[in-house]
Amino acid sequence: MSIDMVRTSSADALMARSWFLVPAVDSETITAAAQSGTDCLVVDLEDGLPSAAKDDGRACVAGWLDGQRGWVRLNDATTDQWQRDLESIRGSRGLQGVMLSKTESPEQIRATAVALPGVPVVALIESAAAVVAADEIARTTPVVRLAFGIGDYCRDIGAGRSPMALAYARSRLVNASRAAGIGAPVDGPTLVLDAEVTRSDALLALDMGMTGKLTLSREQVPVINSALAPGADEVVWAETIIDRLGADGSRATHGGHRPQLARAHDILRRSAHFTGRRALR
Incomplete structure (x- = not known):
């Protein structure tokens, strides 16, 4: 299979609905995920891999990107793992962009951009500090979208996952993105593997002004794509x-x-x- 399997360009990423996170465990798993119909494939080097497996994961994604296209979720920029991630994918011809975990400042974006010149960044907002800094982060080149890391955010502030509990953060991300002139935000994943729940969550995100959604499941991809596309x-x-x-x-x-x-x-x-x-x- 050629480098054209996943056709999403950086321009497409501004409008992408489904963002499928798949752990960098082996090329077969990543290739199968690329055939799911997802708008953006994101190979995960962060939470999708235990610490002991990260070096193997980096080797896997570097090899896969030699012939295919996709995004990569990097580890937190405050960790040594982040630097190793950058070294492993720098110069990869199939790298379409990176998703930076636990972004909390423009400086973390700029440091990533220096290491990966010209590579688009989706900033994962996963804490109270990140939500407060969302305006600055959204205005920092080369950020193209913000994404909402619901699980870590809820853990950080001690909140539940109800729509009311998450409304403030979602609204902050939407307004920060609009004011900065970047794409609308990408909502966090639905952990319940139920099509109706996934669709309901996607429509809620759309109603809030978000036009993308993370997913950890192949089965959710068509549900998200349908919910976030204009209906007849x-x-x-x-x-x-x-x-x-x-x-x-x-x-x-x-x-x-x-x-x-x-x-x-x-x-x-x-x-x-x-x-x-x-x-x-």
């Missing part, structure tokens, strides 16, 4: 709005029409993007 009814609504108001809003008659028109264009843009991806597969 939304596309019909968007086409109707644009037809009525004009693509440039020339037939708008009151202030409420402009936000509707902007949303309609966004729906059609996202729909066209995902339809194009399906055609490529």
Whole structure:
């Protein structure tokens, strides 16, 4: 199989719905995950591997990226493991981007960027300190999106995983991303392997303004992709709005029409993007 198996570019990453985290245990496992239909494959060198297996994991991902494309989740930048991760993937021709675990400051992003010039970064926000620093982190080049590490965040602040408990952090990430002009955030994973629960969680994230979702399960990938893509009814609504108001809003008659028109264009843009991806597969 060629380096074209996973076609997601850095531009695609801005709109990617499913982000499948797969541990770097062996090339067969990673290759199987790449065939899941995920928008972004993320090979995990952090929580997906015990400390004793990390060196083997780094060798595995370096070899895999020689012929395939994907993202890599790095260890915490305050650890020695992070430096070893960088050394193992530097110059990998299939590296599309990195997900930086436990990001808490712009300096950690900049240090990663120095080691991996030109490589996009998704910053994992996993603590109270990270949420407070989200505005600065989102504005730091080369961050393209923020992602929400729900488990570590809940442990850090002593909160549960209910929508109310997580609403503040999710909203902070959404607003920080929008203000910085980067892609909308990626929500954390659903740990319950139930399609309806996964879909409900994905729709909740979408309602909050998040347009991506992490997953640890192949079975969740199509559920997430479906939930986070515009539905047929939304596309019909968007086409109707644009037809009525004009693509440039020339037939708008009151202030409420402009936000509707902007949303309609966004729906059609996202729909066209995902339809194009399906055609490529």
